[in-house]
Amino acid sequence: MKITAAVLRTGSGPFTIEKLDLGSPGPREVLVRVVAAGMCHTDLLSRELPPEFFGGPQVYGHEGSGIVEAVGSDVESVKPGDKVVLSFNSCGSCKSCQRRRYPYCFNFSLYNMSGGRPDGTSAFTDEGGQRVGSHYFGQSSFATHTIAAETSVVKVDASSPIRAMGPLGCGIQTGAGAILNTLAVEAGTSVVITGAGALGLAAVMAAKVAGASTIIAVDRHQSRLDLAKKYGATHTVSGAPADITAAIQSATGGGADYAFDTTGNAAVVRASQAALNVIGTIALAGVGFGDLSVDFLSMISGRTITGVMEGDSIPNEFIPHLARLNADGKFPYHELITEFPLDQINEAEKASASGAVIKPILVMPD
Structure with missing residues (x-):
């Protein structure tokens, strides 16, 4: 079938709106009419890679939402007409998947970031017959229609x-899941959240849901800190790393129980780590490309540092949970969204990069 999609043809170039041919769903795949798709920093990682690592034309997008139009012969979880959120893919058979720790699938890159299905095929071709990469995070949802792996499809x-x-499929579930799943923040505890973008603000909301008594948001921009206050932060901090550590220790009376970093900035991570109490835990979700040093003496007392992918979530359980919290007025992530039509994807990217918007979503044409 003919569809419209945003295609990135070079890592340094703009997205182009193109007509593509979309194949038929395989036995364990789902054809989805995409209603909207969130834009996340992960969609833009190719811009940070050397040109030789760019894998060719690709449809990105990994926070899609829409309506099922058709299903493959072996699909059992959804049917045509179902509303769905699209999330990440996983192999289902490795040690991590067997333990239901799907974000840590041993084959995560193959199933989510290889430019196509695990067997190397793609669902998209352009009007000249050239292959265009599909199945980014099992979905490639910057398109009016897409074929998603059943594993990526969550019925709501x-x-x-x-x-x-759509943002529940990655960024929002990552921020909320870091608090509710990875750190398992308890009522009455203290938590520091560094970076008040979409992930960080989702984490602030989740910390309030968890009943944390002290919620400290750290960011360089006062407008973001004002939002953090609106959504549940009890304290806000801005300044140099040394100032951050001192402010956190003061606010918590000697050190935070938990910290969650979304910045990927090593200096900020060290500042948060230094502000933990002796049995505190810090979870890292920010994408950084530098080295992170660890002070042995500060760690052997009982502190913990851990990474977090996709909020340690089981998507078909956690996404409906977040949706229910939202419906109950306890998790207003939708207030972070700014809509752009698909043909303004480049403007959405610029607005996101500049910090002018928190969470852009691309609305598909009818």
Whole structure:
């Protein structure tokens, strides 16, 4: 079938809106009419890689939401007409998947970032017959229609506001899951969240849901800190790393129980780590490309540092949970969203990079 998609043809070039041919779903795949798709920093990682690592034309997008139009012969979890959120893919058979720790699938790169299906095929070709990469995070949802792996498809309630739900598939579930799943923040504890973008603000909301008594948001921009206050932060901090550590220790009376970093900035991570109490834990989700040093003496007392992918979530359980919290007014992530039509994807990218918007979503044409 003919579809419209945003294609990135070079890592340094703009997205182009193109007509593509979309193949048929395989036995364990789902054809989805995409209603909207969130834009996340991970969609833009190719811009940070050397040109020789760019794998060719690709449809990105990994926070899609929409309506099922057709299913493959072996699909059992959804049917045509179902509302769905699209999340990451996993192999289902490795040691991590057997333990239901799907974000840590041993084959994560192959199933999510290889430019196509695990067997090397793609669902998209352009009008000249050239292969265009598909199945980014099992979905490639910067398109009016896409073929998603069944593993990436999460059914949600028929009454759900599907247009705003795509970000639950990655960024929002990562921020919320870091608090509720990875750190398992308890009521009455203290938590530091560094970076008040979409992940960080979702984490602030989740910390409030968890009942944390001290929620400290750290960011360089006062406008972001104001939002953090709105969504549950009890304290806000801005300044140099040494100032951050001192402010956290003061606010917590000697050190935080938990910290969550979304910045990927080693100096900020060290500042948060230094502000933990002796049995505190810090979880890292920010993408950084430098080295991170660890002070042995500060760690052997009982502190913990851990990475977090996709909020340690089981998507078909956690995404509906977040949707219910949102419906109950306890998790208003939808207020972070700014809509752009698909043909303004380059403007959305610039607005996101500049910090002018928190969470852009691309709305597909009818």
